[in-house]
Amino acid sequence: VQLQASGGGLVQAGGSLSLGCAASGRTFSAYTMAWFRQAPGKEREFVAAKWRSTDRSYYSDSVKGRFTITRDNAKNTVTLQMNSLKPEDTADYFCAVCQRCIFSTFHDFRQYDSWGQGTQVTVSS
Numbered sequence: 001v002q003l004q005a006s007g008g009g010l011v012q013a014g015g016s017l018s019l020g021c022a023a024s025g026r027t028f029s030a031y032t033m034a035w036f037r038q039a040p041g042k043e044r045e046f047v048a049a050k051w052r053s054t055d056r057s058y059y060s061d062s063v064k065g066r067f068t069i070t071r072d073n074a075k076n077t078v079t080l081q082m083n084s085l086k087p088e089d090t091a092d093y094f095c096a097v098c099q100r101c102i103f104s105t106f107h108d109f110r111q112y113d114s115w116g117q118g119t120q121v122t123v124s125s
Contacts, residue, residue, distance in 0.1 A: 003116030021095030
């Protein structure tokens, strides 16, 4: 699976941004799709995911209520809408695919098979 991320940029605190990710592959709907982020000097952290079989959404506590992940299986895309952005949201954001995720560890970046290129999000205070 190949992933192509888009979006990102510079925004003031309280603003919004939308990130997109387009995936190749004929069984897109069978994959768990997620967004992770990595700030300088920090480990890559889970942001949000769409679980493959139920299509339920899951979020980290730090973004819950502010970010929304959606997927369009017909277009093989996943989107992360980010609202009420904070300076601590500043990071490189990555979309990722997990083909055989275990539910208990889907928030672990090491479970993911394919990654898009990072897209930078900078939130100024």
